[in-house]
Amino acid sequence: MKNLLIVDDDKEMVKELVSVFEMEGYGVFFAFNGLSALERYRENSYDLVLLDIKMPVLDGREVFKAIKSKNPRQKIIIVTGSLGRVENFKQDPVLDQADGCFEKPFVVEQLLSRIRELI
């Protein structure tokens, strides 16, 4: 079973995504802020991380850098509602290295197909 780590400060969002991925048969872990996300990441290993950017305590960009420094080959998809257009990710030197970017509200099927491609 493949493990996913979902990081988002929106609890409802996390719940819905957990529901989506469990139905798909993934092992789902989650965190509500950047700091706890890094704790979860230390406890376990994950095939993919779904990362929100704008978060309290520690924001997505810092989390992204921390994970990549630990494990440069870790697959990460950015799922965010607060960074404007998708193009912006390309201009961001950190987030540019992400394996995918989805702007909320996204089409769930597209996200799932992207994950299948990656793991």
Added chain:
Amino acid sequence: MFILINTATILFCLINLFLSRVNPGLMLMAPLTAVLFALFSAGLLLEKFGNIRFGAKIGARVLISAVLLLAVIDVFFGAINLSYLEALLVVMLSVSVLAKKLPGQIFSSLVLFFSSLFLISYVYGVAFVSFFPAVFFLFISTGILLEEKNSFFQLWLRSFSPFSVFTKWMIPFSLSIIFLAEFIDIIFFASYGGNADPKLHALFHTLSFVGLAFFTVILIFFSFKKVEDKLYETQGELSSLLSAIPDIVMRVDKNKFYVWANDAGYAFFGKDVIGKEASYYFEETQDTYDKVSSVFKGGEDTVYVESWQRRSDGKRRLLAWWCRSLRDEKGEIMGAISTARDITEQKQQQKELRASREQLAKIFDLSPEAITITSQKEGFLYNANKAAEEMFGFTRAEGVGRTIFDLNIWVDPSERAKMVRAAVAKKVSVTSEVKMRKKTGEAFPALISMIPIEDREEKLLLTVTRDISIYKKAQEILERDNEMFKRMVEKEAKKIFEMEKKLALSRRLSDLGTLATGIAHELRNPLGVISTATYNIKVKNSNPELIGHLQNIEKKVFESNRIISNLLGYAKPKELELVRIDISRETKNLLDVYANKYAEEKVIIDFLDKLKPETFIYVDRTQFVELLSNLVGNSFDACREKGGRILVKLDADRDANELVLSVEDNGEGMDKKDLEKAFDPFFSTKKEGMGLGLSICRQIVDQHGGKTYLQSERGKGTTVTVRFLLDADRKI
């Protein structure tokens, strides 16, 4: 008296000479003595009244010297039968005439004394000299002494006063002697009866004579003294008067020789002026004699003449002379009396004054300011300079003598009166701006300065007039320009104000945009949850009735997202990413998508492409797509309800090198009011939408350096035209 005595002497001598010829027994005195006396008297007369010019004085001296010589010869040789004492007297007399001054007076006095002594001795019977010569000597000496002014004899006479004790005594004393002598003689002879001693008789007679002589002398003296006193007084007054006059007073004789001078005259010409001819002092050749000739010909008028003469210090001075003829008692011209005044400095001052006056006149005339001189009150024009002539148009001849009111050069004469009052009261210049008038009647603004000037008795006014019409005009222009400038500034200010307003608006919009962006972002999170939840429901749902509802939710979530995207796109303009595109192909591809979509709504899209194949422009592709989508979308919204038609045209304006893209619809259109606001963000006539469509379109076009035009008519439709620069190499 002098003439009388001397003439009598000559006469007597001549009678004596005649008698000595006719009857030698009757001879009264020796003929030689008579000749001497005749010569002597003639010499005196000649000396006194002879003409200097003809050497009379020299002649007189020659005559008297001859007398002297003969007398001296007689004294030494006794050859001429003159008694020793007589000859001595003649010598003394001659010397006294020749010497004339103090020693002369002493001699004359001595002669007088001895003559008297002779007379007495003769009467007394001791006659060692003849009686007649003694009388002559007496007469002559007295005559000489009297003639000599301020002589000892005169002074001696003058010491008597009619009221002095001495004089009072003299008359009774002399009369008493006569009376006593005669009385004793008579008594004595009477008592002796004719046998009396004749010597005693003679003594008494002599005493009587002496008393008589005294009495006579005193009487003569009184008569003299009165005349002399008067004469002396008059002369004294006259001479002190003449001396006191600061002017030079000179007397010349007929031949223009100076014979008298006052103190000033001596001071000017020098002590030796008497006896010199007037022309001796002339500087350079001059016609002064011609000018004064009438005086010497008997003219009664005083003649004025100016003449350069040499002063005693050798300097040349200009004298002004007033000459008048001088006549003797018979009315014969005996010379002239002249007064003179040194006018050298005066003349120089006059010359300087004239020069400075001329200078002033020149300044007056050459001054560029118009200057007039008028009387203060009546305004009589006394003088005006050339500038004034030119300014007012009157010639000096026309104006002078008339009043300025008459000349009508003051538009408001009361202003002049006001100024004159102020100037006279303060005695300073007063300046004021007034209206003046030319001869032609043309009025002009002028700056007037007035200053009162007092010229002797007259109260005058100097007025300087300056034509300030040019300044006025300049001022007007300046004021007008000022006004214009003010208006311009106001206009600019208005513009700035408008801009400020716009800026404030855009700032507000920008703030609003920032706010909107924040909101939009925040909204995306819940939208994400809704859409994901909807997916979960769809997957887990087994009830087919719910599927339609879930689809609606999904649709509206994505519609919401589009609104948010639009809002974000407007609020945060992106940097352009220019790419070279084939404009025709790009447009066609996009329109094809919309054509299919709109076909369901029965809206037709036509595409009219007038461009050459493969026309490229540089644009940001994403933005271009957004632009076209918005324009077409707007048109669609406007005409969908009536099954409208959309015409998209592509053309090129070769002159302006511009691409022209227009999107035309036959929709409901807009009225003018809406048209004005069409580009404002958040303005919309639609039921749905945020009203950002056209604003975003214009923002995109502006960013590309193009222009947007909007044409619309209510009920007929709307055309939006966009122009881009066609230049293929253009990079914005």
